[in-house]
Amino acid sequence: MTKLLVTGGAGFIGANFVHYTLQNRPEYEVTVIDKLTYAGNLDSLNSVLDRINFVTGDICDRELMDKLVSETDIVVHFAAESHNDNSLRDPWPFLQTNLIGTAAILEAIRKHGKRLHHISTDEVYGDLELDDPAKFTPDTPYNASSPYSSTKAGSDLLVKAWVRSFGIHATISNCSNNYGSYQHIEKFIPRQITNILSDISPKLYGAGENVRDWIHVDDHNSAVHAIIDKGRSGEVYLIGADGEENNKYVLETILELMGKEKDAYEHVNDRPGHDMRYAIDATKLREELGWTPKYTNLREGLQATIDWYRQNDEWWKNEKAKVEAKYAEQGQ
Numbered sequence: 001m002t003k004l005l006v007t008g009g010a011g012f013i014g015a016n017f018v019h020y021t022l023q024n025r026p027e028y029e030v031t032v033i034d035k036l037t038y039a040g041n042l043d044s045l046n047s048v049l050d051r052i053n054f055v056t057g058d059i060c061d062r063e064l065m066d067k068l069v070s071e072t073d074i075v076v077h078f079a080a081e082s083h084n085d086n087s088l089r090d091p092w093p094f095l096q097t098n099l100i101g102t103a104a105i106l107e108a109i110r111k112h113g114k115r116l117h118h119i120s121t122d123e124v125y126g127d128l129e130l131d132d133p134a135k136f137t138p139d140t141p142y143n144a145s146s147p148y149s150s151t152k153a154g155s156d157l158l159v160k161a162w163v164r165s166f167g168i169h170a171t172i173s174n175c176s177n178n179y180g181s182y183q184h185i186e187k188f189i190p191r192q193i194t195n196i197l198s199d200i201s202p203k204l205y206g207a208g209e210n211v212r213d214w215i216h217v218d219d220h221n222s223a224v225h226a227i228i229d230k231g232r233s234g235e236v237y238l239i240g241a242d243g244e245e246n247n248k249y250v251l252e253t254i255l256e257l258m259g260k261e262k263d264a265y266e267h268v269n270d271r272p273g274h275d276m277r278y279a280i281d282a283t284k285l286r287e288e289l290g291w292t293p294k295y296t297n298l299r300e301g302l303q304a305t306i307d308w309y310r311q312n313d314e315w316w317k318n319e320k321a322k323v324e325a326k327y328a329e330q331g332q
């Protein structure tokens, strides 16, 4: 058995990673460490709690991370403050968790000689113009825009520095926008689905022309496993499934799939500094590691996601009023 320590395993992608690993990779023994912030939800792991070790704790706690890392073989590091809008309201938790937390993990990895896979985002590269034929590659210079993305960029640089200075065994992946089940309802797609289910008008920032490169969360996680299996130490892999669409199209598709008029939404205040477009060139991942995505039909993926939120209102409904009250303060 290989021991896997998953940080942030009660969050959206981390919880899906735990489920994916238990279903597809029985050779792993899984421990999760999660602080259970507003974004962490133990209910996302309810059905597998008897098959994993769950530790409630903070990745910034150096003593705890030292102990947990000493007891594992590989760390997969998802834990982060992850929402751009929150980082514009209050950057401090982002600086603490994304930078200090990652440093605490790196020091434990260095001391105990273990393997790290660091989960990061395409937002570290800044944004692209709508008509730019370019996509992000591992050679694109870092140019992050928000407190969230700049702390993720900083965490990537910490990992690179620990690789170069101390020779730790680490890989990094930068992925595009994920969607699927268990995503917090502050995020674009689940916010709109749960708005419609709650008879609240969906909310589009600005004109809705901003483009995101959507990928199903299981495709992200299969790529993470490919990197853990075959990725070269010190390398960066970009994860994306050629899913570029603008926000207006995504919202109109959700409305249509839920039997509503395509224009039944409101335009609200735009996000300050709003990145225009993200796009991933995943050639290295595809060619070097032989990875291919499975869920490339966004319409079908959105339908399955809508069905999941419809069938699991217990999972999200207690959060809804709180999330919308926070957005309302900013006219969003």
Ligand code: NAD
Pocket (backbone or CB within 6 Å): 007, 008, 009, 010, 011, 012, 013, 014, 033, 034, 035, 036, 037, 038, 039, 040, 041, 057, 058, 059, 060, 077, 078, 079, 080, 081, 082, 083, 097, 101, 119, 120, 121, 122, 152, 174, 175, 176, 177, 178, 179, 184
């Ligand atoms: P999320 O906000 O849904 O989950 C984050 C999890 O981390 C939560 O369970 C939270 O409780 C936990 N956490 C936060 N601070 C912690 C701390 N100090 N100690 C321990 N646990 C803590 O985030 P997500 O969308 O699942 O993103 C996971 C990772 O993937 C992040 O690193 C994010 O930057 C990256 N990423 C996300 C996307 C996306 O589209 N969501 C895309 C690319 C990369």
Ligand code: DAU
Pocket (backbone or CB within 6 Å): 082, 083, 084, 085, 120, 121, 122, 123, 175, 176, 177, 178, 186, 187, 188, 189, 191, 203, 204, 205, 206, 208, 210, 211, 212, 247, 271, 278
């Ligand atoms: O690209 C990867 C990143 O994707 C991850 O690193 C982040 O953790 C993740 O949150 C996501 O960031 P975005 O800012 O792109 O995602 P968000 O869901 O917040 O917004 C997606 C787009 O939708 C963005 O252009 C803003 C817009 N939006 C968002 C909300 C919440 C709206 O138009 N209306 C909304 O209500």
